[in-house]
Amino acid sequence: MSTNSPNPYQHKIITIPNLISLFRLLLIPLFAWLYMKGEYAWTVAVLGISGLSDIADGIIARKCNMTSDLGKVLDPVADKLTQFVMMLCLLTRFPSMRTPLIVLIVREITNALTGAMVIRKTGMVLGAEWHGKAATVMIYIMMLTHVIWYSIPVNVSGLLCTLATLMIIISLVLYTRRNVEAAG
Secondary structure: OOOOOOOOOOOOOOOHHHHHHHHHHHHHHHHHHHHHOOOHHHHHHHHHHHHHHHHHHHHHHHHOOOOOHHHHHHHHHHHHHHHHHHHHHHHOOOHHHHHHHHHHHHHHHHHHHHHHHHHHHHOOOOOOOHHHHHHHHHHHHHHHHHHHOOOOOHHHHHHHHHHHHHHHHHHHHHHHHHHHHHHO
């Protein structure tokens, strides 16, 4: 479909991508429960399903011109809650998880505030950019490695947490700059 064609789904609430994002939200208590029970293989499986459904909802939204304003909010909320809850679970075993978790919280609060400025000034909901996706990939690599590798060495854990933190910081700076410029 042409990118110039009108999007009949822009203001819709019930769309296939939005339902997939809702499904991902419903998976959060399941993987947290599985992790806390020590069912790490099942935790990875549920996180994998969540990740694959995240990719599917993005593809469907773009290829079928089903992007919606709600989806631009719901999809990242599902991503961030998944990441936040999984990092909290991991924090019970890995103190190095504290830094990426705190930086992620700071990024999301900053994005929410600057994103609200953009909406207020322009009426637009801006979508994700490459650096946000790269940060998400790095966070998932960090999380899954910690779940799969039960006795991960402290230095490997620290390295993964540092790399994820750096990518979150890069994303924080770039999103803040974009949002401030868009609202300006």
